[in-house]
Amino acid sequence: AQRVTQPEKxxxxxxxxPVELKCNYSYSGSPELxxxxxxxxxxxxxxxxxxxxxxxxxxxxxxxxxETSFHLKKPFAQEEDSAMYYCALKPYTDxxxxxxxxxxxxxx
Amino acid sequence: DGGITQxxxxxxxxxxxxxxxxxxxxxxxxxxxxxxQDPGQxxxxxxxxxxxxxxQKGDIAEGYSVxxxxxxxxxxTVTSAQKNPTAFYLCCSSDGGTGNTIYFGEGSWLTVV
Numbered sequence: 001a002q003r004v005t006q007p008e009k010x011x012x013x014x015x016x017x018p019v020e021l022k023c024n025y026s027y028s029g030s031p032e033l034x035x036x037x038x039x040x041x042x043x044x045x046x047x048x049x050x051x052x053x054x055x056x057x058x059x060x061x062x063x064x065x066x067e068t069s070f071h072l073k074k075p076f077a078q079e080e081d082s083a084m085y086y087c088a089l090k091p092y093t094d095x096x097x098x099x100x101x102x103x104x105x106x107x108x
Numbered sequence: 109d110g111g112i113t114q115x116x117x118x119x120x121x122x123x124x125x126x127x128x129x130x131x132x133x134x135x136x137x138x139x140x141x142x143x144x145q146d147p148g149q150x151x152x153x154x155x156x157x158x159x160x161x162x163x164q165k166g167d168i169a170e171g172y173s174v175x176x177x178x179x180x181x182x183x184x185t186v187t188s189a190q191k192n193p194t195a196f197y198l199c200c201s202s203d204g205g206t207g208n209t210i211y212f213g214e215g216s217w218l219t220v221v
Contacts, residue, residue: 006150034210044198044212086150095166096141096202096210100150 002027004089006099013077014107021072021102023061023087031089033070035061036098038084047072047085057081077106111135114199114213121193121220128185129216131199137211138203140182144168145196145215154197157182186218193220 003026013019025031035047048056050063050070061072070087087099112133121127131140139158143151143166153166157176171190176182182201186193196217202210 043214044200046209095153095156095164096200097153098143098151 002089002091002097004087004097004099006085006087006102008102009100010103010105012105012107015079016076019072019074019077019081019104019106021085021087021104023070023072023099025068025070025087025089027068027089027091029091031063031065031070032091033061033063034088034090034096035059035070035072036086036088038086040083044086077104079106079108082106112199112201112211112213114197114216116216117214118217119219121218123220124188125220126185126187127193127218128183129197129199129218131182131184131213133180133182133201133211135201135203135211136179137201138179140176140199140201142166142172142174142182142184143198143200145198151198154184193218 005024007022033050036044037047038044059074061070063070082105084101084103086101089097115130141156142154145151152168154172155163155166155174157163160176160179163174163176171187173185196215198215200210200212
C-alpha cells in the first residue's frame with residue numbers, strides 16, 4: 001500500500017539548533033516526494049520537492065531509496081520556521097498522499 | 109494568490125442538512141482534490157478528479173459527493189450521511205504529471221451543530 005509516515009507529531013527545538021523532520025514512505029515505483037508547510041493562518045504551500053534538489057529557506061531533503069526516506073533538514077532553526085510540515089508522496093498520475101504532519105516549534 | 113478559491117471560509121449547518129463547499133481554480137489545471145484536515149490525523153483524501161467528468165473516491169469518501177462538470181470547478185457536498193462532518197476542508201489542484209506543482213485553497217471550516 002502507498003503510505004507516508006511522519007513519526008513525530010511535535011518537534012521542539014531552540015533557535016540555532018539543527019532540525020530533522022522524519023518522513024518514510026511506502027511505494028513500489030519511483031516516488032515523487034514533496035514537503036509542504038503551513039504557517040499559522042496561512043494556506044498550505046510547497047516547500048520543496050525531491051526532483052528539484054534545491055534548498056528553500058535553508059531546508060534540504062534527500063531522497064534515500066534504500067531506506068525509503070525523505071527527511072527534511074535544516075542546520076540552524078529559526079523562530080520563523082515554526083509551522084506544520086507535511087511530507088507527501090505522489091505516484092505518477094495518481095493522487096497525492098500526505099503524512100499526518102509534524103508540528104515544529106522553535107523556541108527563542 | 110495561487111488561483112484557487114474556496115468558499116465559504118466558515119460555514120455552520122444543522123445536523124441532517126446537506127452542505128456544498130465550492131472550489132474554483134483559474135490555473136487550467138486538470139487535477140483537483142478534496143482533503144479533510146483533522147488534528148493529529150493530517151490530510152485525508154476524500155475525492156479527486158484527474159479530468160473533467162471523471163472522479164475517484166479517496167480514503168474517506170463515505171458521506172461525501174462531488175461533481176466535475178467544468179474543468180475549473182470541483183464542488184464537494186457533505187451529506188447528512190457523513191457521521192462526523194465538522195472539520196477543515198482543503199481543496200487543491202495540480203497540472204498533473206511528473207514534477208507538477210500543487211496549489212491549495214485557503215480552506216473551509218464546516219461546523220455542524
